Amino acid sequence: MGSTPSQTVTTRLYQAYEAGQFALLEKLARELVEEFPQASIGWRALGAALQEQGRWHDALPVLRHCVALMPEDAEAHSNLALALQNLGELAAAEKHYRKALQSEPDFTQAIMNLATLLGAKGDYELAISCYRQAIDQAPSLVQAHNNLGNILQKIGKYDEALLSFRRAVEIRPDYAESHYNLGLLLEKMQRLEEAESSYLRAISMQPTHWQAMGNLGNLYRNGGRLLDAQCIDSAVLLLRPDQAGAHCNLGNTWKNLGRFDDALRCYRAALALDPGLHQAHSNLLFSLNYVESLSVLASLEEARHFGARFEQYSPVRFDRWSCEDKPEMLRVGFVSGDFRQHPVAYFLLSVLEKLSRKNLDLIAFSTFNGDDLYTRKLKPLFSSWIELQEFDDAEAARMIHKLAPHILIDLSGHTAHNRLPVFACKPAPVQATWLGYFATTGVAQIDYVIGDPYVTPPGEESHFTESIWRMPKSYLCFTPPEEDVVVNELPALSKGYVCFGCFNNLSKVNDAVVALWSRVLQQIPGSKLFLKSAQLADPGIVGTTVDRFAAWGIQEDRLILDGGSNRIEYLQAYHHVDIALDPFPYPGGTTSVEGLWMGVPVLTRKGDRFIAHNGESIAHNTGQDEWIAEDEMDFVLKASRFAANLEALAELRKGLRGQLLASNLCDAERFSTDLEEAFWGMWMGRER
Numbered sequence: 001m002g003s004t005p006s007q008t009v010t011t012r013l014y015q016a017y018e019a020g021q022f023a024l025l026e027k028l029a030r031e032l033v034e035e036f037p038q039a040s041i042g043w044r045a046l047g048a049a050l051q052e053q054g055r056w057h058d059a060l061p062v063l064r065h066c067v068a069l070m071p072e073d074a075e076a077h078s079n080l081a082l083a084l085q086n087l088g089e090l091a092a093a094e095k096h097y098r099k100a101l102q103s104e105p106d107f108t109q110a111i112m113n114l115a116t117l118l119g120a121k122g123d124y125e126l127a128i129s130c131y132r133q134a135i136d137q138a139p140s141l142v143q144a145h146n147n148l149g150n151i152l153q154k155i156g157k158y159d160e161a162l163l164s165f166r167r168a169v170e171i172r173p174d175y176a177e178s179h180y181n182l183g184l185l186l187e188k189m190q191r192l193e194e195a196e197s198s199y200l201r202a203i204s205m206q207p208t209h210w211q212a213m214g215n216l217g218n219l220y221r222n223g224g225r226l227l228d229a230q231c232i233d234s235a236v237l238l239l240r241p242d243q244a245g246a247h248c249n250l251g252n253t254w255k256n257l258g259r260f261d262d263a264l265r266c267y268r269a270a271l272a273l274d275p276g277l278h279q280a281h282s283n284l285l286f287s288l289n290y291v292e293s294l295s296v297l298a299s300l301e302e303a304r305h306f307g308a309r310f311e312q313y314s315p316v317r318f319d320r321w322s323c324e325d326k327p328e329m330l331r332v333g334f335v336s337g338d339f340r341q342h343p344v345a346y347f348l349l350s351v352l353e354k355l356s357r358k359n360l361d362l363i364a365f366s367t368f369n370g371d372d373l374y375t376r377k378l379k380p381l382f383s384s385w386i387e388l389q390e391f392d393d394a395e396a397a398r399m400i401h402k403l404a405p406h407i408l409i410d411l412s413g414h415t416a417h418n419r420l421p422v423f424a425c426k427p428a429p430v431q432a433t434w435l436g437y438f439a440t441t442g443v444a445q446i447d448y449v450i451g452d453p454y455v456t457p458p459g460e461e462s463h464f465t466e467s468i469w470r471m472p473k474s475y476l477c478f479t480p481p482e483e484d485v486v487v488n489e490l491p492a493l494s495k496g497y498v499c500f501g502c503f504n505n506l507s508k509v510n511d512a513v514v515a516l517w518s519r520v521l522q523q524i525p526g527s528k529l530f531l532k533s534a535q536l537a538d539p540g541i542v543g544t545t546v547d548r549f550a551a552w553g554i555q556e557d558r559l560i561l562d563g564g565s566n567r568i569e570y571l572q573a574y575h576h577v578d579i580a581l582d583p584f585p586y587p588g589g590t591t592s593v594e595g596l597w598m599g600v601p602v603l604t605r606k607g608d609r610f611i612a613h614n615g616e617s618i619a620h621n622t623g624q625d626e627w628i629a630e631d632e633m634d635f636v637l638k639a640s641r642f643a644a645n646l647e648a649l650a651e652l653r654k655g656l657r658g659q660l661l662a663s664n665l666c667d668a669e670r671f672s673t674d675l676e677e678a679f680w681g682m683w684m685g686r687e688r
Contacts, residue, residue, distance in 0.1 A: 005036055013045045025049040040069045040076075047079055056086045067096075074104035078113065085117050093117055108137050112144060119147075122395075124155050142172045146181060153185050154390045156369075161185055176206035183215060188369050195219060210239045214249055221253050224534040224564060226541060229253045244274035248283060255287050256535065258507045263287050276313045278421050281306045282414040289439060289611045290507060292585040296463050296609050303442025304465060310424045311444065315394035321429045323404040330679055331361040333405035333428065335388070336436065337368030337417025341567070343590035344411055344436050345374040350479040352381040354672035360679065363405055365396075368417040388419065397425035406430060406683055410446065413437020430682050433466065434475070438611035440464040448682060451475050454617035455610045463609055469678055473664040474621040477671035478593045480661060485571040487599035487657055490650040492578045497526040498643040499560070501577030501600070503570065503591045506533040506541070508583035511548070516632050517581055518552035520639045527643065529581075530560040532573055537563025574598035578649060579642055587615035596622060596660045599653035603639055605629045621664040 009032060016025040026049035032042035043066045050059035063080040070076045081096035097114040100107055115130035131148035134141060149164030162185060168178035183198030196219055202212040217232035233250035240246055251266030264287060270280035285306060288299045323331060338344035356362055364382040367389050379385050384403065388396045396419060400408065408428035412418035415436050423431055423443050432448035433441050440449065442465050449456070449466040452475040456468045492498045500520065502509065509517075509531070521527050529549075535541045546556045562573065571594065580595040582588055582604035588595075592602045592615060604615025606628060619628050627642075629635035642649060660666060 005032055005039055005041060010041060013041070017045070017048060020052075022049045022052040026053070038069070040066060040073075043069060044076070044079075047083075051079065051083065056083050059083050060087065072103050074100040074107050074110065077103070078107065078110040081110070081117075082113055085113065090117055090121055094121075106137055108134050108141065111137070112141075112147070115144075115147065115151075119151050119154075124151055127151050140171050142168050142175055142178065145171065146175070146178045149178075149181060149185070153181075153188070156387060156390070158185060158189055162189075174205050176202040176209050176212070179205065180209060180212045180215075183212065187215065187219060190370075192219060192223065208239055210236045210243065210246065213239075214246060217249055217253070221249075221256060224537045226253055226257050226535060226538055230257070242273065244270040244277045244280060247273065248277065248280040251280070251283060251287075255283065255290075256505075256507055257541070258290075258510060260287050260290050275309060278306075278310060281309065282418055282420065285439070285442070286414040286437075290510065290586050292510075292512065292612075299609075300440060300442075300463060300465070303440045305442070306420075307424070307442035307444050307465060310421045314421065314424045315392075316397055316425050318397070318401050318426050321401070321404060323406045323429065327406060327683075329359050329361050330407060330683060331363060331403075331405045332679055333363040333365055333400060333403070333408045334382075334411055335365040335367060335400075335408065335419055335422070336411035337366070337370075337389075338411065338436060339364060339366050339375055339378050340368075340370030341372050341374045345378065346479050346481075346590055347435055347476050348411070348479070349374065349377060350666075350668035351477050351672050351675065352378065354668045355675060356381040358672065358676045360676060363403060365400060365419075367412070367419050388422075389417075393419065393421045393425065396422045397427045400427040401425075407432065407679055409434055410441065411436045413439070413441055430686050432469065432682060438614060439609070440466060447686075449610075450678065451610065452617055452621075454620050455613040457613070460609070469682065471671075471674055471678065473674075474617060474671070476589070476593075476617070476621075476665060477668055478597075478660075478665050479668075480597060480666060481567065481571060481594070483568045483571055485568060485598070487653060488575045490578055490646060490653050491576055492646050493650060497528060498524055498578050498646075499528045499530055499576055500579050500581050500639070501530040501532070501574070501595075502581050502583060502588075503532040503573065503595070504583055504588045506531065506535040506545070508586045508588075509545075510583070513583045514548050515552055516635060518549060518554045519632075519636050520581070521554050521558060522552075523636055523640050524643050528558050528560060529554075530562070530573070530577055532562045532564075532570070534564035536561045570594075571598055574600050579603060579639065581639070582615045585609075585612045587612065589614055589618075592618050593660070593665060596624075597657050599656045601627055601642070601649075601652055601656065603627050603629060603635065603642070605631070605635050618665065622660055623663065 013028055016028060029042050029046035029049055033046060036042055043062055047059050047062040047066055060083050063083050066076040067080050077096045077100035081093040084093035094117055097110050100110040111130050111134045115127045118127035128151055131144050134144040145164045145168035149161045152161035165178055165182040179198045179202035183195045186195035186198060199212045199216040202209050213232055213236045217229045221229035230253050233253050236246045237250060247266045247270035251263045254263035264284060267280045267284035270277055285303055288294055362382045363384045365386050365388050369389055405428045407430045410423055410433040413433055413436050420441055420443055424445050426445045431446045432450055433446050434450035444465055446466050448469040449464050450469050452471045456470060461468055521529060542561050545561060549559060574595060577600050580600050580602040582602055584605050585607060587604055595602055604619055607613045616628055619625055629638050
């Protein structure tokens with residue numbers, strides 16, 4: 001018997017490896033190391049067999065033995081490093097990658113693996129350098145271009161990332177992963193048609209690429225193509241019923257279609273699969289605001305459950321802060337994904353313009369990439385602008401904590417792009433939620449919810465896990481549109497009929513709302529209803545909407561249905577509306593105030609919780625108290641009475657914009673003073 005394995009044995013090892021028969025490879029390798037314990041080939045084969053089976057713990061001692069047998073062998077060090085990397089021992093893995101590269105500086109795979117490790121550690125510039133080195137050595141290595149694009153995207157170098165992904169698909173046009181990553185980047189850059197094409201290419205090359213399908217569904221949903229999104233989301237679930245995100249995506253589509261029972265079922269299925277998926281729980285809580293039959297207590301308990309869950313999952317928790325105890329100037333951080341053309345920005349801009357001149361240092365923590373006219377107006381109002389979207393909750397919390405804000409304000413609640421799990425880490429000593437959401441967050445580490453006497457009236461403190469901080473008059477302050485759209489004369493005077501309207505998200509128009517508005521139309525012969533919403537760009541949803549009203553005796557010719565549009569066209573659409581009707585239990589906010597700015601009064605209904613009170617707050621703060629209905633019967637009576645007096649309506653229309661501009665809702669100077677006092681009050685009262 002020889003002292004080294006025969007060529008036949010070596011060939012069998014190679015054949016088993018090439019055929020992917022790793023269990024057989026393991027068996028042969030174990031026999032070989034028993035017979036030839038000093039032969040490196042057997043240990044190397046055994047290590048490879050265990051690695052390929054994902055048995056990293058079992059592989060580790062074998063690979064260490066390989067290194068002991070071959071201390072100068074680059075591949076032995078690289079294999080050991082890969083096992084250590086997969087076991088989370090990044091420092092030790094990096095040491096062995098560097099030893100591999102000392103022995104073989106042009107070892108491209110080791111360079112690639114080291115780059116991946118450095119990226120995982122957050123050493124992005126070093127990772128980029130490694131990927132570029134790999135590309136210099138192997139210009140056609142598609143994975144290097146792809147991975148380099150991912151790192152560049154993560155640090156916000158989108159134009160460079162775009163070049164990397166385009167080079168990857170140029171080298172290998174059938175590489176689905178690069179088309180997918182290119183689609184992700186293009187979507188972030190708001191180049192949506194190109195993103196759609198990239199997702200479709202990825203799917204055509206890999207029909208089971210469920211991630212590309214999921215993102216395509218998101219793209220369709222956000223673009224108002226809900227029925228297309230429903231088809232895609234359902235197809236993803238057929239492929240991957242075990243994916244919590246797929247259930248969440250379908251839930252989002254059902255929500256936008258107004259099918260909240262189906263949406264809630266999907267969100268609960270997502271949470272059953274992944275209790276830590278905060279987006280699913282946030283979407284569930286957001287959807288509960290549309291369900292009038294659900295009690296405030298039930299919603300509160302669901303929110304408490306969210307808060308407790310994310311306190312449990314919190315990756316880091318702060319109980320000490322470095323901000324000054326008695327500051328001359330308060331540092332106030334604002335966390336939002338809506339520093340862009342968005343309703344939150346409409347209610348934020350004029351306030352920040354005044355607030356930035358006061359005794360406050362304002363910091364923006366943006367959670368969504370956006371760069372439009374509103375972004376460019378908002379940025380100069382902050383002393384610092386920090387992008388959080390590419391960082392996980394622990395990283396984001398540490399970044400905020402390091403900047404030491406005295407107060408941290410959540411502007412999202414359970415709406416899109418929120419980072420409530422970051423607030424659960426308590427990165428600031430005082431935390432509050434304001435503006436973007438209309439109920440409790442459930443996060444115990446958020447100290448205050450900012451309201452007013454109408455949305456958070458005395459007696460409703462038990463609706464919140466937060467303490468209520470009431471602004472004296474309104475919790476909203478509207479920034480009037482810059483668009484030059486005039487108020488026209490009352491349309492009914494020339495058209496011969498009264499046109500009611502609602503430009504809210506169609507999801508708010510539930511069956512009870514359809515029934516009530518149908519009663520209004522029946523009460524006023526010849527009247528029409530103008531609905532404008534992004535969902536109504538879809539012919540299928542138009543047909544469904546017509547059928548819903550037909551069930552209450554309202555024929556199609558009494559409906560005007562229109563899809564989304566740019567803001568000027570949206571405001572001009574109010575030229576066709578005499579009276580706006582508020583949905584319930586989720587009334588309008590931005591749409592209501594914009595309607596008033598266009599001379600259109602809003603008939604709203606009393607509610608029983610923050611969200612349902614929103615129309616009342618707007619009406620009270622603009623001197624429109626008589627436009628608040630006590631109940632459904634009063635709603636019909638008031639609609640009939642207002643519609644019957646066209647002369648009074650015409651007169652009201654002429655002066656309504658001026659009335660709004662002179663009201664509490666547009667008094668940014670007063671509001672900013674009240675808000676500054678609120679911030680100082682929160683800080684001074686933090687130990688009480």
